[in-house]
Amino acid sequence: MPSVAQTMAETLIDQLAHLWAWLHTPPGRKLFRYSMVSVISTAVSFVVLGLVYGVLRLWTEVPSTVFANAVATFPSYWLNRNWAWGKTGRSHLMKEVVPFWIAAAAGIAFSMVGAAVARDINTTEHLGHLAGTILVLVANVLSFGVFWVLKLMLFNRLFHVTSVLEEIDERLEAEGTAEGAGVR
Numbered sequence: 374m375p376s377v378a379q380t381m382a383e384t385l386i387d388q389l390a391h392l393w394a395w396l397h398t399p400p401g402r403k404l405f406r407y408s409m410v411s412v413i414s415t416a417v418s419f420v421v422l423g424l425v426y427g428v429l430r431l432w433t434e435v436p437s438t439v440f441a442n443a444v445a446t447f448p449s450y451w452l453n454r455n456w457a458w459g460k461t462g463r464s465h466l467m468k469e470v471v472p473f474w475i476a477a478a479a480g481i482a483f484s485m486v487g488a489a490v491a492r493d494i495n496t497t498e499h500l501g502h503l504a505g506t507i508l509v510l511v512a513n514v515l516s517f518g519v520f521w522v523l524k525l526m527l528f529n530r531l532f533h534v535t536s537v538l539e540e541i542d543e544r545l546e547a548e549g550t551a552e553g554a555g556v557r
Contacts, residue, residue: 403457403458406456406457407453407457409457410449410452410453410456410457411449411517411521413448413449413452414445414446414448414449414452415445415514415517417441417444417445417448417449418441418442418444418445418513418517419441419510419513419514421440421441421444421445422437422438422440422441422442422509422510422513423506423510425437425440425441426438426441426506426509427502427503427506427509427510430502433492434488434489434491434492434495434505434509435485435488435489435492437488437509438481438484438485438487438488438509438512438513439481439484439485439488441513442477442480442481442484442513442517443477443481446474446477446481449477450470450473450474450477453473454469476524479520480517480520483516483517483519483520484512484513484516484517484520486516487512487513487515487516488509488512488513488516490512491505491508491509491511491512492509494508495508495509
């Protein structure tokens, strides 16, 4: 009789194997690429914010955060459109550009709240510039992380998306049934 730990480990291994298989499907590749674009755009905003606020000291926390995230939105749009969703050619203003920038503006507004909180902590605690810069950078990353999760939860609720693992199980069961019946 297997132990609880062994059963949990086997379940985790099975789930990871299902996830790995799902990541090699078109929707899995799309979600992976979408996630990687988020990582890349977060890195761009992080570097730009570190430069304009931390190194060059061009503006205070909030304007620096707005600028950095606006700059990061351009590669985010291009990478999402071309790499994650596989679209080429001219962008459609009302179907693609405007909705994307509305979502980006909501994310920037959310990050402004994080920057304002960082500014208040920085002011209240009399932090030095290096500590304040680290705080602003962390606030920006956390703001976008929280916003990304909130969007995912909202979309999951709005579109009644099943969990990734449920979808993987259903797909693999259907493939197994089709292969067992000799269907290809």
